[in-house]
Amino acid sequence: MTSSKQVALKPGDTVGILGGGQLGRMLALAAARLGLKCHVYAPDPDSPAFDVVQRATCAEYADIEALELFASDVDVITYEFENIPTATAMALQARRPVLPDTSVLGTTQDRLTEKDFVNSLSIGTAGYADIGSVEDLRCAAAALGLPAVLKTRRFGYDGKGQIMIRDGDDLEAVWARLSTRSAILETFVPFEREVSVIAARSATGEVVCYDVTENEHQNHILKISHAPAAIPPALAAQAREVATRIATELKYVGVLGVEMFVVPGENGPSVLVNEIAPRVHNSGHWTLDGASVSQFEQHIRAIAGWPLAQPIRHGDVTMMNLIGDEVLDYGKYLAEPGVTLHLYGKETVRPGRKMGHVTVVKPEE
Amino acid sequence: MTSSKQVALKPGDTVGILGGGQLGRMLALAAARLGLKCHVYAPDPDSPAFDVVQRATCAEYADIEALELFASDVDVITYEFENIPTATAMALQARRPVLPDTSVLGTTQDRLTEKDFVNSLSIGTAGYADIGSVEDLRCAAAALGLPAVLKTRRFGYDGKGQIMIRDGDDLEAVWARLSTRSAILETFVPFEREVSVIAARSATGEVVCYDVTENEHQNHILKISHAPAAIPPALAAQAREVATRIATELKYVGVLGVEMFVVPGENGPSVLVNEIAPRVHNSGHWTLDGASVSQFEQHIRAIAGWPLAQPIRHGDVTMMNLIGDEVLDYGKYLAEPGVTLHLYGKETVRPGRKMGHVTVVKPEE
Structure with missing residues (x-):
């Protein structure tokens, strides 16, 4: 069973997750809610995702023997990061379905190939x-x-x-x-704003997009996401259409994030694609508290061969990353009315390290 | 450190959970979101909570040695069920704070003592x-x-x-x-309806109640909960006041469920207390999808010595238990728009066994 079409998990089956950071951790928590088990594979013994699963493999991505044992223990394999070495991907997919298909990585691991691909769809880039x-x-x-x-x-x-x-x-x-x-x-694109679309595509080709998210970066790291983005409905539809097209053309199965620039133009603003992230994405963390189904559950549904859910947004949502020692303020966020706190269980605080995030959901006006 | 007042967990600390069923599992998932680790202690090797933690002890509740090792490995201990043997409680609280305090169990493990306690507060019972x-x-x-x-x-x-x-x-x-x-x-109380209040009390004495929930049982097992209950505001306030009073008088720390009957009377309906559950409660499962903070997170906040959150309800919420082979319909619920599915990861389906639940949140009218 190496084709994505054949994956149809049953409750109690095991999802293998490559990578043990906060994305793997939140994927595992979403899988647990759906009655699935997870096995996390990561090289760092302090991987935060290890804490929320019973089965964990701590080994290098080049350790073929460990990869094979891992693959044999799971029913489907997914990943939380895009820079998976080709040999790792090969070893895994020889034994179990890997979703999203690793052919996607060939396109997205290389900025040039990715831009060529996007332009081949007549979607604009810088x-x-x-x-x-x-x-x-x-x-x-x-x-x-x-x-x-x-x-x-x-x-x-x-x-x-x-x-x-x-x-x-x-x-x-x-x-x-x-x-x-x-x-x-x-x-360099003199953009009006940065936005992203989190899209999920199922094995049957169904695509579900979340509302367009507006993002602010600090020191090149995502700081704040806001959903929905303050852009005209037609532009939002265009952005979702771009993400849908990309997911469809990649024959993608799972959740992906498409980062875009909003640029001014004679006929009004339009979007240019900046980057494709073939995984759950930081700018979709707001969906955990701000939507009826999170990007993590959508990803698990997709790779399980299950139907996607139609997300309902609970209001006007703002997500803020806690970076480095900002996490030491957790007590303040716990006490602040209307704030939801997420901590990733990382032992060591380092500058620039994503330690957690907070969400605020306001009723829509 | 054996007094509840002294508990003040830091992210990365470990919560010990006695009991490995779905309540323990959902408590562990809530703790993970807050950056806490969990160690689950349960006698059944198939305990669903084992799947979502890295540290698990599979041993009998009478195994004093295993209990002591467990206690030494955690920072605070809580439980998912009320029928904890006294010797077990003693062995644990000699080493680590147990919250809610085990003195609560003396009151709630015995229906007579419980009813005497409730009546001593001038709160009605059958x-x-x-x-x-x-x-x-x-x-x-x-x-x-x-x-x-x-x-x-x-x-x-x-x-x-x-x-x-x-x-x-x-x-x-x-x-x-x-x-x-x-x-x-x-x-036998000829009740108009059955309701419950899920209340959380912090170590500082703050009490936060969720909206009153209306419950329907089938074969003595909770089948459907609906929040808010269709009762007049004054009666809802009375029900919350009853739960607040009980939590306060018990010097309770954590989440408790108070089951009540609504009975008719000359001056309008009133509530009688049926039962106190000193733990997170099935009739509070709707809070996972239907509120800004779940009963599980509130419980973890309380026993961690952290402030409680003020829950905001996302709409009109209905929760339905999946009992026995009803869980085999999971595919139907995954595909149904607006339905959120929770499965508990139990391997064996048995008649009357709670296997999962579904939630539907409708915008409030």
């Missing part, structure tokens, strides 16, 4: 160019114009592996600093 | 009498009138250990059938 040398960078900077952002093609997150280039910057120095042979230059 | 012999039964039947219900004083639940007595019944045979030396006769 202008971009493949950069393999400082000469490439010089040509592209001249062709696309500055400011622009130079990014590694792979393994970037939360602003890591990217450098903003402005007029007059020393391109040779910038290229040396990024220290890669495989990069992409993206024009 | 008429009742202590029964130790068939002679007692005869006298009480004459004095209280029939129909009446003969119940064992201890260890009854879901209608087990009780017999309805009607005019003309053979009292000797009934007494022999109950097979106890310690019973209580309660007059």
Whole structure:
């Protein structure tokens, strides 16, 4: 049973989760609510997801023997992060269905491939160019114009592996600093706002989108999400349509997050796709308290071969990440009327580390 | 640290849960959301709560050594069921705070002591009498009138250990059938409806009640709960006041359920207390999907020494238990718009066994 079409879990079956961070933890909690067991595989002994499951494997992602034992113990495998090594994915999918299908990772692990894919659907992105040398960078900077952002093609997150280039910057120095042979230059988009759409697609092809979420970043890390985004209904429909199209074209099974920029235009604002996250997404955490079904449950439903639910929003929802030592204020949030607190059970506080989040749901006006 | 006043958990601390059924499971899931770890102690290797924690002890409640190891591994101990043997409670509270305080069990484990306690607060109950012999039964039947219900004083639940007595019944045979030396006769209350109040009390004495819930039983097992109950506001206030009074007088810390009958009267309907459940309660399961904070989180907040939350109801909520093989219809409920499904992860379906529940939240009219 290696085709996603064949997955049809029964209560009591086991979901294998690759990755033990807060996303894996919240996936496991959602699976438990539906009567499913989980087995978490992660290399870090302090993985927060280990605390909420009975079965855990603490091993490296390159440990083929451990991967095979893990796969044999579960009925379907999913993941909480997109940078899964190809060999890991191969070892797993030889034994059990992996959902979303790992072919998706080929598209989304590489910024260039991802942008080519999005553009092939006639969905807009920032202008971009493949950069393999400082000469490439010089040509592209001249062709696309500055400011622009130079990014590694792979393994970037939360602003890591990217450098903003402005007029007059020393391109040779910038290229040396990024220290890669495989990069992409993206024009800087003067966006009005950043939004995202959390979409779920079932094995039968049904797609369900949450309301468009508006996001604010601080130091390249998501700080605040607000649902629904303050954008016109037609633009919101366009954003959901973009996410639906992407999920459908990828033959995606599970939840994905599509980050977009809202940009002004002659015929009113439109959206450009910034990034596709093939997993549950931080900007969907508001769905835990703010909707009748969370992104985590939707993901579990999808990979279980079960029908998706139609989310009903409980009001105007704001989610704020607790980053680094902001988590030490947990007592304040516990005491604040109308605030819901989530803590991820991480033992060590580090600057920039996502430690928890809070949600506020206000009745819609 | 054996006084409840001294409990002040920090994120990452461990809650010990005695009992591994669905209530323990849902308590553990709520604790996880708040960044707490759990250790579940239960005698049944198939305990559903074991699946959602990393640390579990499978041992009898009389196993003092196992109890002591368990207690040493946790920061506070709570329980999901009220029939905890006294020796078990003693062994635990010698090592760690047990909340709610086990003195509460002395009151609530015995139907007679419980009714005496409630009446001592000038809160009404059905008429009742202590029964130790068939002679007692005869006298009480004459004095209280029939129909009446003969119940064992201890260890009854879901209608087990009780017999309805009607005019003309053979009292000797009934007494022999109950097979106890310690019973209580309660007059049958011709109630208009059954309601319950889920109340939480913090270590600082703050009490927060959920909206009054209306309950329907089938075969003595809760089938449907509806919140809010269709009763006049003044009566709802009276019901909440009764629960608040009981929680306060018991110096209770945690969540408790107070089951009540609504009875007609010359000055309008009033409530009589039927039973006190010193734990999270089946009639509060609607709070998981229907309120901004669940009874499980409130209980964890209370025993952690944290402030309670003010629940906001998301609408008109109906909760229906899935009992026995009703759980086999899970696919139907997964597909039904507006229905939220909870499954408890129990391996074996048995008649009368609570296997899960579903919730429907409708916008309030």
